[in-house]
Amino acid sequence: MDVGIIGATGYGGIELIRFLQKHPMINNIILYSSTQEGLTIDNLYPHLENESKFVLRSLQYDSVQDEVDTLFLATPPGVSAQSSEALIARGISVIDLSGDLRLKKQAIYEKWYGRTAAESDLLNESVYGLCEWNEEAIANARLIANPGCFPTAVLLGLAPLVQAGIIEMNSLIIDAKTGTSGAGKAASQVTHFSEMNENFKIYGVATHKHTPEIEQELERWHGQPVSVTFQPHLVPMVRGIMATMYATAKKPLETSDLHKLYQDAYQDHPFVRLGQVGAFPQTKQVYGSNYCNIGLTFDERTNRIIIVSVIDNLVKGAAGQAIQNFNIMNGFNQTTGLDQTPVYP
Amino acid sequence: MDVGIIGATGYGGIELIRFLQKHPMINNIILYSSTQEGLTIDNLYPHLENESKFVLRSLQYDSVQDEVDTLFLATPPGVSAQSSEALIARGISVIDLSGDLRLKKQAIYEKWYGRTAAESDLLNESVYGLCEWNEEAIANARLIANPGCFPTAVLLGLAPLVQAGIIEMNSLIIDAKTGTSGAGKAASQVTHFSEMNENFKIYGVATHKHTPEIEQELERWHGQPVSVTFQPHLVPMVRGIMATMYATAKKPLETSDLHKLYQDAYQDHPFVRLGQVGAFPQTKQVYGSNYCNIGLTFDERTNRIIIVSVIDNLVKGAAGQAIQNFNIMNGFNQTTGLDQTPVYP
Amino acid sequence: MDVGIIGATGYGGIELIRFLQKHPMINNIILYSSTQEGLTIDNLYPHLENESKFVLRSLQYDSVQDEVDTLFLATPPGVSAQSSEALIARGISVIDLSGDLRLKKQAIYEKWYGRTAAESDLLNESVYGLCEWNEEAIANARLIANPGCFPTAVLLGLAPLVQAGIIEMNSLIIDAKTGTSGAGKAASQVTHFSEMNENFKIYGVATHKHTPEIEQELERWHGQPVSVTFQPHLVPMVRGIMATMYATAKKPLETSDLHKLYQDAYQDHPFVRLGQVGAFPQTKQVYGSNYCNIGLTFDERTNRIIIVSVIDNLVKGAAGQAIQNFNIMNGFNQTTGLDQTPVYP
Amino acid sequence: MDVGIIGATGYGGIELIRFLQKHPMINNIILYSSTQEGLTIDNLYPHLENESKFVLRSLQYDSVQDEVDTLFLATPPGVSAQSSEALIARGISVIDLSGDLRLKKQAIYEKWYGRTAAESDLLNESVYGLCEWNEEAIANARLIANPGCFPTAVLLGLAPLVQAGIIEMNSLIIDAKTGTSGAGKAASQVTHFSEMNENFKIYGVATHKHTPEIEQELERWHGQPVSVTFQPHLVPMVRGIMATMYATAKKPLETSDLHKLYQDAYQDHPFVRLGQVGAFPQTKQVYGSNYCNIGLTFDERTNRIIIVSVIDNLVKGAAGQAIQNFNIMNGFNQTTGLDQTPVYP
Structure with a gap:
């Protein structure tokens, strides 16, 4: 499968890279960035040298469906509220790590987040991706609201x-x-x-x-x-x-x-x-x-x-659970690509 | 005034030293230790070089009243339960930083601490030294149970x-x-x-x-x-x-x-x-x-x-409050020797 | 292949476990301990729950060659000096993480370590396992002195x-x-x-x-x-x-x-x-x-x-390099089982 | 004596406050700020509540000599190079914690700092305030370049x-x-x-x-x-x-x-x-x-x-040594206001 990350340069993004690049079912990873296109990720994050030579590129909505099957959105507030609809309409599965799509009630969102909520249709479409307790809905979803940490x-x-x-x-x-x-x-x-x-x-x-x-x-x-x-x-x-x-x-x-x-x-x-x-x-x-x-x-x-x-918080609370959702959506074993022993001490 | 510390080599003890040696009403400080007598405190704690040349000495119950007016006990469990009576009987004011004398009910102490409680008379004699709320009793006390952190x-x-x-x-x-x-x-x-x-x-x-x-x-x-x-x-x-x-x-x-x-x-x-x-x-x-x-x-x-x-925890939660109690017991201003600006950052 | 670890309960040992249990060429891992036999490793290290159910067992020199092909020694000073000879004599490859076998000259060892050196024969037999610069000798070795951190x-x-x-x-x-x-x-x-x-x-x-x-x-x-x-x-x-x-x-x-x-x-x-x-x-x-x-x-x-x-220091400076040596000794790709992306931040 | 601090809201500044407010020879402290005038310092630094109620004020060159005898400059690069002359001309002693006045040779300054050096006269006037080795010159100085950390x-x-x-x-x-x-x-x-x-x-x-x-x-x-x-x-x-x-x-x-x-x-x-x-x-x-x-x-x-x-670094490497210089300039004992026991642990 081919996957993409929007917002790959934040901590959620690089944690996605850490796991996805070793994920056995993933063929190709594309990193999208609207502000740092042209840079390679290891220029920004030297710990990824020899690991990842991904060049950040800008996302073209018209052709993104030709590049990826699934998109992970590790983006600031508002981005997925605005872009998810277009993405799923193109047949792309979307896993959103932001808080945009988690709250079903717009009024509640607007009270606590202090900004305009996403469209109701989108909120209804999105499935809350708490893997251990929502497995069936996740398996059938095309839009996941990955839970907060x-x-x-x-x-x-x-x-x-x-x-x-x-x-x-x-x-x-x-x-x-x-x-x-x-x-x-x-x-x-x-x-x-x-x-x-x-x-x-x-x-x-x-x-x-x-x-x-x-x-x-x-x-x-x-x-x-x-x-x-x-x-x-x-x-x-x-x-x-x-x-x-x-x-x-x-x-x-x-x-x-x-x-x-x-x-x-x-x-x-x-x-x-x-x-x-x-x-x-x-x-x-x-x-x-x-x-x-x-x-x-x-x-x-x-x-x-x-x-x-x-x-x-960056794994089960963000990138790891996002990939666990990805696994469930695609019928893979939940632990695929996530069998990482804790680093101790 | 002359004061002594029993158990001066623990963290509570050296924090007492930090404040007491700059306390304007204190004339002389004596450090007692049953296991390290003969050593100077700055051998154990090099941060005290040029500050404190105290030689640890062993405590002699017969003559301790000739050496100090007040004793701070920064001792392991059981010590003050056993020794406070003898000390106050010699006219020494005692401020106990351990947990021995804080609980008035022996049964409660024994349940939570898993060891024999101090004598009832001693527990009745001791005053719980929460300075802001017990000032009058502290002013009249000769035995203080300094609160836990x-x-x-x-x-x-x-x-x-x-x-x-x-x-x-x-x-x-x-x-x-x-x-x-x-x-x-x-x-x-x-x-x-x-x-x-x-x-x-x-x-x-x-x-x-x-x-x-x-x-x-x-x-x-x-x-x-x-x-x-x-x-x-x-x-x-x-x-x-x-x-x-x-x-x-x-x-x-x-x-x-x-x-x-x-x-x-x-x-x-x-x-x-x-x-x-x-x-x-x-x-x-x-x-x-x-x-x-x-x-x-x-x-x-x-x-x-x-x-x-x-x-x-080492100041208001231990040594600082002990000295605040000392100040109240002696009619000094509560802040005497304790006007230390927080170290930030 | 079957491998064993002596001294598995130290930090070097559990780091070996972290990598070895995901190593694709390893069939079986046995943990030896002379003091904690019968315990499972995840009792000692709860971070290994669901990961490793190894029961610590005592090493029997007579039969160890039936259990393992390679032994990693993450042991205190002196152990490998005394036991390596017997182990390699039984046809077991030994990778020693201690400092016993690194210095070729006994006099130098005894001066800096303050203890008796290993036998000269053993020191001559051992190969200094600095993988990037000693690959050929490592490939032919049966006893590796894994470099210090x-x-x-x-x-x-x-x-x-x-x-x-x-x-x-x-x-x-x-x-x-x-x-x-x-x-x-x-x-x-x-x-x-x-x-x-x-x-x-x-x-x-x-x-x-x-x-x-x-x-x-x-x-x-x-x-x-x-x-x-x-x-x-x-x-x-x-x-x-x-x-x-x-x-x-x-x-x-x-x-x-x-x-x-x-x-x-x-x-x-x-x-x-x-x-x-x-x-x-x-x-x-x-x-x-x-x-x-x-x-x-x-x-x-x-x-x-x-x-x-x-x-x-625990990976390239200890367990990781030990496994890199293991890979070279066995003709595996050097990165086998070691392709771990740094955890950042 | 009356002293002022320019740049009191940085770490060097608040460390000066910590010591100066307990300095027995100092009568009055004035904090100058060009950007935060009107604020009290404990609004910015809550650890100073109950300690310091200083209101930040803007410095008026015409009258500053009526307010302070000595000024501590804890300012960004360039400020003391430009303002020291005017200050000492008004009879104020200046202790500069920045790097502006430490290097005697303008060319060297400009090479390493990448900016225009202070005037030669000012550089010649300034005394390098390494207290233990420059005591006599400091005692006679009116402008001190406080050494780097x-x-x-x-x-x-x-x-x-x-x-x-x-x-x-x-x-x-x-x-x-x-x-x-x-x-x-x-x-x-x-x-x-x-x-x-x-x-x-x-x-x-x-x-x-x-x-x-x-x-x-x-x-x-x-x-x-x-x-x-x-x-x-x-x-x-x-x-x-x-x-x-x-x-x-x-x-x-x-x-x-x-x-x-x-x-x-x-x-x-x-x-x-x-x-x-x-x-x-x-x-x-x-x-x-x-x-x-x-x-x-x-x-x-x-x-x-x-x-x-x-x-x-913030004490002997900055504020503490600045006050030590102040003490020497004024004929006070060097330890005045600086007899702070290290906080340990």
Whole structure:
């Protein structure tokens, strides 16, 4: 197959390249850029020397269907809202890594993102690409809204619990921590090394864009509207997300039963790992890989369940899950091209 | 005045030295060590060269009252439980930085610490040294239980809220993050650089010793028993604690009113800083100083209050607060010897 | 083929596992441990869950030849000196990652390592596995002394220069910087996170064990004894080595000619990357991969050549090069199982 | 005394504030800014809340002499070259932290800095403020060129050696490492956290502006022109410089004699610390303080002397040394306002 990446020069883009160029079912990769055409990717990213000699080229809508079967969009807000329709109309499968197409309700999008939403038809067409829980729809989709990094960690961590109906939904508090690469390649004061190292920051207090995305998917499972507290923080590290999640149990239970619930839910899903009963994951255990590690416990003192979920935000939280979606759409084994052992230590 | 430190070679101990040697009311400092007597402190800690030529000596109970007026105990578990009585009996004021004397109920101590508690008389004698909220008792005390690092950040962050009675007490969730220096000087696998850098860890899930300390003090303000979820995490940085705290409001309120509540509570307390309405602190803003910075908001979507509190765990969370207690006990201005500007960046 | 690892639980060992388990020519991997037999590797290293279910077993010399064709020794000092003879006598190919067999002269070994050297016969039998410069001997070897991490970066950086005979050999100064993972898995005060983060250290001043290893190989190319200054430092990062090397040119030259010299030397070596004329590498550009990136310049002001060489100390500086040796010994393409794109950022 | 800072909002500026506001001989501090007048400094830097309520104001040349006795210029290139003359003409003492006035020869400045040099008269008027070696001239100066961060570490490390005339001057190689704060407050791709953490970089290869500054001062001591190799690197940490320096000895000597030479040179200089014979410093040992720590050895194998010098680049390498100059100019004890114990760990 032939695939293309629009926005290949950001962190999501180069992470796509890392995996796609070793993907056994891919024949040809084309990198599109509207601003840096003519450059080779290893000029911008010397770590890709000897690996990738791709020359960035500009995308021609008229002929793009002759060049690629699937397009990955690792683009700034607004791009996929405007261009996806034309692309799928040309028979190209589109996997969008931006936030443009994740929220089904335009009003919600416009409130949280502060910009015009995509057309309803496009939003209806797009399938939310949470691979472990939406496999059938993904297999039949031609337009995927690849989940946000935080929602991926959060939803994989909460799904069995919510679907089992054993928690008070209004009690959900999600305290999330991320490395800086989620903020992208552009330098900023917040992620200036001198301001970020030996520092721990909170941001987007009660206002983070990923909140409605989490709520939308929880509602789908719960059957009713859900409001959660979702609170991100910035950790002085580059890669990794941990979501620590707190929920009140409807009635007391055993940690071992909880563990069993999750084991059953994820036994056929190779990228979700549970560990031993009572063990909790660290972000480094998934570094550079497509895994999501989950740990949990029931605290009888407070009647609360604590679930901890970790991912590599650039892999399972972006490029890796996008390729997992690609695999599902094409009937490949989900792990094809993604069998990367975490880099440790 | 003449002061001594027992356990001067740990991180709490050398932080005490950093402040005490510049304290204008202190005449003489004596460092006691049972295992390294004869060494000078700058042999162990070259950063103290030209600063401190203290020779570690062994403590003689018979004559210690001739050497010091006040003793700081930066000792391992059990030491102050066993030795404080003898010290205060000799007329020495004792400020204990360990966890031995913080919990008033022996059964609670023994459950969470897994070791024999101190004598009841000693526990009754000891005053919990949370300076901003216990000033009068501290001024009259001869034995201080210096608060734990997490409880300091948490209690300063929650006090006005709890005392105002405007939150559902059983809704309290405290998600805390700390640098590695809280784990002390001893090398371990957990804090091995290769395992800790570019990594974010959760630990002590639902079992951390600081939980009952937080609950005890909240109960004092609330008037009834309180159960909280307190969950610590380890950040790849050396110094700093952030506590992110979530509480359901009894009824909707305005963030500006909340801010005013805190301003009133802390206006006479030079070490607690509130910032602007809507601003949130970062750990680096208090680096190396005795400040506690607090930010807060009311989220009307979820009816929850979010309070964020940061301290330097080795200063306000240990040595700095110990000296603040020393100042109060002796009628000095609280900031004496502690007017250290945060080191930034 | 079937391979085994002795000492699989150290950082060198798990890095061998990361690559070997995806190596297309390897059938079976056996992990030997004398102290942790019966455990599975993912109990010790949860990042390997779902990846590797190897149970550690004890090595039986009588039957090991029935289990494996090649053994990788990632063992503490002394082990391979004592056991290699027995292993190769049983027809097993041995690749030793320790420092036991690198120095040909026993007296030199004993002076720098402070312990008894291996038998002369064994030292004569062993081939120094610097793949890019010793390919033929490696292809015919049954015992490989895998180069040290620093010597790998240094020798790859200096080889073309020394072989061209264009520098004053006695002018060579090598200032090297390494991440902490080179110090291994064992926790220590030096690599305690609280002492290592936000800190830069020098160590082994004028006494590092890798000095004679560098000199031995330089002498081989130069034809006469060589004395170099080799000085390592410890960087607050986990992975990566940079060697900055200074040499006086015999006569003035052009940077572009130097670059050409290196291009010619390495054009058939896929793991050595030169970049553009005037570009210099960073350690992160090789993170997690088997690459060595080199940059260089001639400074006409001082008549000195500056060469900069970076590797990932655990890959090209240890496990990766070991597997590269394995590939050469077995006639496989050198990149087999090693085509890992650097993880960036 | 009343002092002012121009350029107070950069890292050099806020470090000046940290020390000056606790300086016992300073009455009043005025912060000048041409772009942010009207703001208070703690709006820009929340770590200064409760500490500094300075409102930034614009500088009026006509009346500045009524406001301040001394001005610290922490300004971008070109500012002090253009404004110093007017300031000293008004009777104000000027301490310039920029590179404008350090190089005496205009041609050298213009070659290395790539911009027009200051007037000769101004360059002749300015005194190079390396406190430990230029005390008398500083005491009589009205215009100080505060040394660069690297030259401070390097020159303090080399001075006794060069003045004793015991090394081959043309053999000097200086390999320097710095934290990121030396690059200032402005965000950039190089110091973007995601690109800088877990990374080690070389920069300014054979072209760094501090090279001629080092050479100029060495020449002053040596009596003849000197060419050195000076090569900086960027460490993933915020504060700290280490300079590792290599020089060939004219004839063999003993490390203990070298140590004695340095002890004699620095015995009356409280900010230079030598440690034990054979001990080497780490950057963290001077964190946040005005110390320079030095270690050294003679390596008889190579006949080279290795000297290691560490400073905090923002203190001894910038603001701290500027205040030390201020103290000398005003006849205060050099340590006044600078007796800050390093923050460790």
